[in-house]
Amino acid sequence: MKRSLLTLAALVVIALAAGGWYVHSKQPQRDGQMTLAHLQAPVTVRYDERGVPHIRAENQVDLYRALGYVHAQDRLFQMEMLRRLARGELAEVLGPKVVDTDKLFRSLRIREHADAYVARLDKQSPTWLALQAYLDGINQFQDTHARPVEFDLLGIPKRPFTAEDTLSIGGYLAYSFAAAFRTEPLLTYVRDQLGADYLKAFDMPWQPQGSLAAAPALSATDWKSLNDLARLSNQALEQAGLPQFEGSNAWAISGSRTRSGKPLLAGDPHIRFSTPAVWYEAQLSAPDFELYGHFQALNPFALLGHNLDFGWSLTMFQNDDLDLIAEKTNPDNPNQVWYHGAWVDMTSSQQQIAVKGAAPVTLTLRQSPHGPIVNDVVGSTAGTAPIAMWWAFLETDNPILQGFYEANRADTLDKMRSAAEKIQAPGLNIVWANAQGDIGWWAAAKLPVRPEGVDPGYILDGSTAQADKSGFYPFSDNPHEENPARGYVLSANTQPVSPSGRPIPGYYNPADRGRQLNRQLSDDHVRWDIPASQQLQLGTKTDYAARILKPLIPILRQVARDADEKALVEQLAAWPGDYPIDSVGATLFNQFLYELTEKIFHDDLGDAFFDTLLSTRVIDDALPQVVADANSPWWNNRHSPAPENRNDIVKMAWHSAVEHLRSLYGNNPEEWRWGKAHTLTHAHPLGVQKPLDSLFNVGPFAAPGTHEVPNNQSARIGPAPWSVSYGPSTRRLIDFADPAHSLGINPVGQSGVVFDKHYADQAATYIHGGYFEQHFSEADVAAHTEGVLRLVPVQP
Known part of the structure; x- marks a missing residue:
């Protein structure tokens, strides 16, 4: 027995040692010396206390070659998964469950567009040389180091990263902005199947004949196909465990309004939370270039950045740059569509999708004169009407790499304006300031010229001229401001003012968040500084709840069943619309909001379209309009024998809300705290599988904030508890009186390598509203250096 115990102990020690060696072999090296081919001179990388490389x-x-190397050390798996998602290659490593996602992304033609884009690039330009050096650094790291743990678990083979991968990820980001796949089928269904009175809730113009009147009416199978497409589109983004842009705040304040007398820049792009987080921070220093940047996977040019002279942030423009088009097919030849007065052949091609553990899947891709046919991806349920996609990303020159290369160097208004003009898809707002005192905002996008009177919020009729585009408006027609007299510029995803007065179709957020920020920024009594800006970024109050509750509180007072419920109604009536983690009113309101939404819309839309509605932005605008209109047809439940009115639905929603919260958290409302019901977990792509969730995911954390407040910690409308899906992907504050001491935060950590000390070391600080200094000056970097990695050329 003694020998057996000793043997067992020895095996345990060996196993622990082997495990320790395995984990250690995967860790980033942040100290010592490494050789790197193609370097012209040694490069020094100093890592600070957050793992940020300088x-x-x-x-x-x-x-750029060194940036690629260190970026790969921390984020190689993120790079791999993003390129596979964008190019429709996930099934090769994840198996049959993601074949539909691969089909969707293949149907978007991102691969072909990226390949053609790269072929056109000037291979001698500084932009190309920087990209190639960066990719070479990534590939050198991959070739000389152990694979990440995730590669081992999934059996991912190593293969070089290419410029085509970089541009494909750009296509994924552009697609993640596109709300049309979910919104256009929904609104078209409401218009054509429910009618004008129902459409009023979405504030959309009514066309009595419907914009698809000239084409064959869509069948029940076609509607199912469109909803399946909307579901697949949303699922592909939600379940990938990868960053997806959702919203954002950014403002720049002129020195005339700040305490320091210099401009102040603030930004917090709202992106789906993930592990690792979207941004990789790095300071780049060369004799002729200096930037503290926030980088995305496989992109050498910072999408957010600053130095001592200038800085910028981004928000989503949310312009509608994607149209869905129902084609009219030839009854005698289903491969022909009616286009400009004649039957025209659709083209087709085939691709093979490799599938782990299964036979390859053959995908046939069709294309009409309007664009790729996208509903083929749902297979046998695709219906009879081909749905084409026109997408600005595929139709513009879009020199976006050159645009961001220039943005990284844009220290004047003229330079940043010129850079913004080159960022054509996806649509972005660029908010910028410099140390000389200038501030500016530009909506960067190519806005298509659509036929007069055409509303692209619906599916368009391909047999008419509705879907035609006669070009793009000039960049000077885009919304923009430079050094406005009021002393600040602001972007918060609301509908912008068009300088030409021309409507700019889009899927904009409700105005509440933007109005609140604008109201505070316009206060002439405030001299803005970093602490005041922190308070503004971390705000958790919204006027949206008050808009919902104002017409409903009198009804709730009538339907409350007992003293306890009456006390809850009064608590809700007194609630200021604030979302700290100890709020009970926030929990009660959000459960009531879901019950109200479900009882208003579900019976008319059915399961599938109701689920789609909850994934769109139009629900946020529809709810206040319906609750304010006692005569809206949405109040009646079409499946019940007797007609309902607003009071009936509000009563049912209220009672359901109270009962649900009691069932979850008990009868004492003091236990219904927001932080108990509203939590944030940073999910890793492998964290959807137990028990890997406990290894790779980070959280949960009690989360303040909610949808459409400055601290936009958002969860989908649904029953409690709520899991936060997206929010500020970083919070940055730069006072150009002292830009070397800017503030920022990463929601999780700088590293994507599990067991690394920087994997999740910022998560707790982030959720509690903290910031870290972004070290910039030589003295500051030296004082906070925790490791020095020297990259030296290979000796001949």
Whole structure:
């Protein structure tokens, strides 16, 4: 027995040692010396206490090669998954369950567009040379180091990263902005199947004949096909465990309004939470270039950044740059569509999708003169009407890499304006300031010229001229402001003012968040500084709840069943619309909001379209309009024998809300605290599988905030508890009186390598509203250096 115990102990020690060696072999190296081919001179990388690399090189090409190397050390798996998602190659490593996602992304033609884009690039331009150096750094790291743990678990083979991968990820980001796949089928269904009175809730113009009147009416199978497409589109984004842009806040305040007398820049792009987080921070220093940047996977040019002279942030423009088009097919030849007065053949091609553990899947891709046919991806349920997609991303020159290369160097209004003009898809708002005192905002996008009177919020009729585009409006027609007299610029995803007065179709957020920020920024009594800006970024109050509750509180007072419920109604009536983690009113309101939404819309839309509605932005505008209109047809439940009115539905929703919260948290409302019901978990792509969730995911954390407040910690409308899906992906504050001491935060950590000390070291600080200094000056970087990695050329 003694020998057996000793043997067992020895095996345990060996296993622990092997495990320790395995984990250690996967960790980033942040100290010591490594050789890197193609360097012209040594490069120094100093890592600070958050694991942020401060890279100093003798020239810019070396700088980008080193950036690729250190970026890969921390984020190689994120790079791999993003390129596979964008290019429709996930099934090769994840198996049959994601074949439909691959089909969807193949149907978007991102792969072909990226390949053609790269072929057109000037291979001698500084932009191309920087990209190639960066990719070479990534590939050198991959070739010389152990694979990440995730590669081992999934059996992912190593293969080089390419410029085509970089551009494909750009296509994924553009697609993640596109709300049309979910919104256009929904609104078209409401218009054509429910009617004008129902459409009023969405504030959309009514066309009595419907914009599809000239084409064959869509069948029940076609509607199912469209809803399946909407579901697949949303599922592909939600279940990937990868970053997806959702909203954002950004403002720049002129020195005339700040305490320091210099401009102040603030930004917090709202992106789906994930592990690792979307941004990789790095300071780049060369004799002719200096930038503290926030980088995305496989992109060497910072999408957010600053130095001592200037800085910028981004928000989503949310312009509608994607149209869905129902084609009219030839009864004698289903491969022909009616286009400009004649039957025209659709083209087709085939692709093979590799599937782990299964036979390859053959995908036939069709294309009409309007664009790719996208509903083929749902297979046998696709219906009879081909649905084509016109997408600005596929139709513009879109020199976006050049645009961000220039943005990284844009220290004047003229330079940033010129850079913004080159960012054509996806639509972005660029908010910028410099140390000289200038501030500016530009809506960067190519806005298509659609026929007069055409509303792209619906599915368009391909047999008419509705879907035609006669070009793009000039960039000067885009919304923009430069050094406005009021002393600040603001972007918060609301509908912008068009300088030409021309409508700009889009899927904009409700105005509540933007109005609140604008109201505070316009206060002439405030001299803005960093602490005041922190308070503004971390705000958790909204006027949206008050808009919902104002017409309903009198009804709730009537339907409350007992003293306890009456006390809850009065608590809700007195609730200021604030979302700290100890709020009971926030929990009660959000459960009531879901019950109200379900009882208003579900019976008319059915399961599938109701689920789609909850994934769109139009629900946020529809709810206040319906609750304010006692005569809206949405109040009647079409499946019940007797007609209902607003009071009936509000009564049912209230009682359901109270009962649900009691069933979850008990009869004492003091236990219904927001932070108990509203939590944030940063999910890793492998964290959807137990028990890997406990290894790779980070959280949960009690989360303040909600949808459409400045601290936009958002969860989908649904029953409690609520899991936060997206929010500020970083919070940055830069006072150009002292830009070397800017503030920022990563929601999780700088590293994507599990067991690394920087994997989740910022998560607790983030959720509690904290910030860290972004070290910039030589003295500051030296004082906070915790490791020095020297990259040296290979000796001949």
